[in-house]
Amino acid sequence: MKIYNRFIVLSKRIFSKKLYICMLILIIGLTTVYKFLPERQKSADIKVGIYMEDNSSYGEAFLDDLAEANSLYYFYTVSNQEKLLSDIKSGYAECGFYIPDSFFEAFISGDYNNKIKLYVIPSTTLANAISETLFASVISSCSKDILVEGTKMYNYKDELSDRMDAYLEGDELFRVISATDGSYDYKTTDYHIDLHIYELILLLIIFSGLLGYYSYVKDAEESIYIALRSPDRFVIKTLYILTAILPVTLVGVICAIIASYSVSVILNILLCAVLVLVSTIILSFIIKKSTYLTKVLPMIMLIVIVMVFVGSIR
Amino acid sequence: MSKAGLFINLIRSDFKRLKKYLPSLFISVILILTFLSAAGIYISKNIYKTNTYETVRIAYYLDEDGDERYINFAVDYLSTMKSMRETSNIIEVNSIEEGYDLLDKKEVLFFIYLPAGFYEGIMTGHNPVVNLVVRDNDSIAAYITNELFLSLGRYLTVAQAAIYSAIDTSWVHEMSDDEVARVNNLSNKVFFEKVAAKDSVINVVEATSENNYSIKKHYEAAAIMLSLFFMAFILIPYMQSRSAGTIHKLKLMHIGNLHIFISNLLTAAVSLYLVYIPCYIAISFLNEHIHIAGLITVIPAISVIAVIVALAGSLSKSAFSGNLILLFTAITIAYIGGAIIPAAMLPKVVQSLSGYMPGRYILAHIAYSLFG
């Protein structure tokens, strides 16, 4: 009965702390937002950004050729380099191309110092394959001038152009016809923006355990338990930690059910609560003064936050 | 005693007290920086999840007759092309049956067989049929490889059109045999050279380094920024350790919360700067580059961090609550500022907020002071 009374009193005490109430509101609030957020669709198509500084007729012909090629990849143009880089760095585009001013003129004349920049990030794996598709359009759009320049047949430039157009439109040339069946049907996936509710619940369980122990230490330093025997003090200490952990765990489990997390996630939350109870009790044998705990507690929280974050990246 | 004199005495006493905390500060910054740097290195290697496009195996059969040296040259050339190496693995088979057998066993995804006289056929315009067989035409890998063949085929198509146009034009204008041969060779050569020049003309650049620091440097700067913030775990108890009697007496002499905040701010700024110096030296040593002006240019960033720490220390009721408030404030500022996850990867809402929060600017200043 005494233990039960103490449990009730300590539970009331923990609920009088504004910080604790804020924690519970945070979990409930985040779950509510998560539940009401609409599902989003994500397409798996492979996007490739192009920032074109070369506004010559070759540039226009190149973009037209790329559009007509009806490629597997979705090429799109952007108006500035920052947008291009931002799209690539955020993972929106697989990679991106920056085509500098007067690129085509330099390329035709054999000057390869004016280069195209192919922007990649560590996860880009198709950069070179995509660049073949792009480069085929580069060759195609300035093929006539390449021929004139290469053969020095400047006097027959128009004639050569007309002949090339005729051949390209005709059936006489070698062509690779698609081996695959029609255009690739990119699948879209429905997903919820991840609000990391599970990670937050784990963090707050760990924090509430430490908060409960801190409350015990502060009270013990006021000598209010000085008359009790050691086993009784141990029980009270455990009750402080338990009454701090239980409400957060309960709310966390309910929110995890609402957020449709799997059974294994819910069991993880319960396991975490048990582990936190045991580890905090072990900690209580090592750190016994509030002055040390004040300094150590934020460090522990920092380590836990970093480890949870790094774990979620994995 | 005058109010100004008492205020100066307060600042002097606070700096004297700070001396006792400096060893803890230096040890803590080394420990926290080591820990955060390790986390940063791990995150930088894993933040971009590698896309899983499997490489495909392609078998080819060359019908023996005459011109295999040109085909072998072409196959060797294809095998060395970066685009092919990125997506495919080419193997030669000894017969058509062997090729189909590999397809049935799912050991290859594509089988190509080139008929006899393929090269001569291309050059003379007979365009022999090349058989391109795919086992499964539903996978993204098949489409990627197919896309590659289409691109490579376009090179051949355009080159062929150009060569024929050049030869036709030279015939029409009754050029000599030598001239025609010269035009033929030149038009062959120029298109081959242009296609081969692809790698010379396209420069691969790491996007995370462009107009910015590399991801590694980003996390080095972020680790230092967060380490400085977390020095508050020692500074806030220091700020809160003035006795109630001292504060009561100060207030009676009109030295109020503002004066105490200013003293806290000055001590925080100086201690953070002192603690920053070994971090700066360590990073400069690791990167084999020292940016001397950085010791000055970092002052605004450190001042802002000191303001936040001093506010937490001055306004909170206890060291415990002050530390917690600082912990969550620092993490929030760092997150919104793009220190924890690169800004480009943050949700658009958060990205738009980052312009109004100090995190982005603190990080930029620290990065600039370290790396120039």
Place this chain on the structure above:
Amino acid sequence: MFNIENISKAYGKNQVLSNVSFYANEGEAVGILGVNGSGKSTLLSCIVEKYAETNVGYLPQSNPLFEELKPVDNIRMWCKLTKAEIIERLTTPPLLYLGINEFMDKPVSKLSGGMKKRLSLATVLINNPSILLMDEPFAALDLPAKQDILMYLQNFRASGGTIIIASHDEEIFNFCNRVLLLRNGSLIDTNELKQQGISYVNMLR
């Protein structure tokens, strides 16, 4: 004579002090007696604020010390003197009798309660106040420590200093020339009540 006039203070609707006035002569010790929460500390705080220009020294109940620093640095906090000048004053009368030089090299965190109180007193007396205001100076002190402080206060009074002490320690009132009772925001001279044979304890009831 130190005249304190018309001190009033309210915390919200709670009028703690109502036009409190009294005087203290040179070489006199005046005690302010009152129950917990009667406004003794508030009265002293108001006097310090109102008469800041007068040479008043104030010792609060909670020692105004920095635990990490040594005694001289703590004293330096509350005066304009250099370290050498402070040490000189501490080693010559009258401050010599506080005995600070016995523990000058120890940080405050390592001092006993009595030592801390003596040091706190030194932080006030270093400026040579003519009027000394003290709030519960004997709280948490053992008998020897109380005796040390009392002896010093006697010397201070004898040299013409004025002392005003807020307390509910009977030993202090035996030391004081006059004791005023703070009740319901007003001060009553306890002289008459004492003559009627009412003890200080009963005056508080």
